[in-house]
Amino acid sequence: MPYSYLSHLRCSKTGEIHDADQPQQLSRVGAPLLASYDLEALKQDWRPADLLGRPASLWRYHELLPVRDPAQVVTLGEGFTPLLPLPKLGKQIGIPDLWMKDESIIPTGSFKARGAAVGLSRARELGIAHFAMPTNGNAGAAWALYGARAGLRSTIVMPQAAPAITRLETSLAGARLYLVDGLISDAGRQVAQAVAEQSLFDASTLKEPYRIEGKKTMGLEIAEQFGWTLPDVILYPTGGGVGLIGIYKALRELQELGWVKGDLPRLVAVQSSGCAPIVQAWQQGASESTFWPDSQTLAFGINVPKALGDFLVLDALYSTDGCAIAVDDRAIQSEIRQLASQEGSFVCPEGAAAFAAARQLRESGWIKEGERVVVLNTGAGIKYPDAITVVPQRLRRDGRIPA
């Protein structure tokens, strides 16, 4: 049995087939390429029971991942993160069957590790030596660190305002790190120019086909951890949207394999009210978003004014009867406090946004009584020491702790 059942790449706009065993960027019409697998053969060869005893990492699903040679796998032990019940918060917000898929304890401190592990393993397999990417911080950190492990050179461009810790991670990993006075879209222009002039491999969001394959494993894990049943609703903090597109892709693949039955979960794209292009498009019933000017939010990972894969995110929302919703920074900060004090979890601002959205959607009745709801906490709160301030208690005048 092959390690991977990858068969080809297809254009997400035209369906045109591209060779998966050559380095590829966008399709011939400039759209993202998506990986296809020989699902008919997999159906014969692969059963859920085959997963028993495999390592607790995303590589347990290697048949449905693009790396052909196990010797090329670059891993820091990523994946198979906890799926935790949140009984106290769930009770408070009227969702007793509330769960958190917790990406805070993954290597590099955010779920970007998934995309980096799979994307870089495949890049190395295809002989790529030097990649470049724009980032809001976490992706650059993950790709630089996994790049160091894989032995690839990396050129990373991020906004000056990106979380300082991600700058450290990127630089310590040995990447060429450049800062721009602007947004991720400005960093993207720098990268596009360098890619063209220095013939680097462009690892920007959805401009190479395999980062999404790493991110889709969140969907595979949720299904497996619920015993191959699916929740009613999944909420995802959406920037470039790769995680949401990936989860949708994973669930469709599992449906085709016959491993899950029934309706797919309603997928929810959560954005910040300071940067909500997908929400705006969804409200208008549009199939694409428009550039969101002067975007701003403390949830840095979802500060993406225009996503290349916006049409794929919107398609996933429409196809699953999902929705898109924006929450403001105050609600995000309040939710960080709720999660820590009630459930002992220090979530990242992006994850907190998704919890705030769950609260609001239950209030409005969009989430119904008794539904099973999964919220993605996409990273560790400790990566964002400036997102929130606390005032310590005061000692007594005599220097002692008050009774």
Ligand SMILES: *Cc1c(COP(=O)(O)O)cnc(C)c1O
């Ligand atoms: C990048 C990022 C997101 C958004 O991910 P996309 O899949 O690009 O939409 C959410 N949360 C965190 C912590 C991130 O770093």
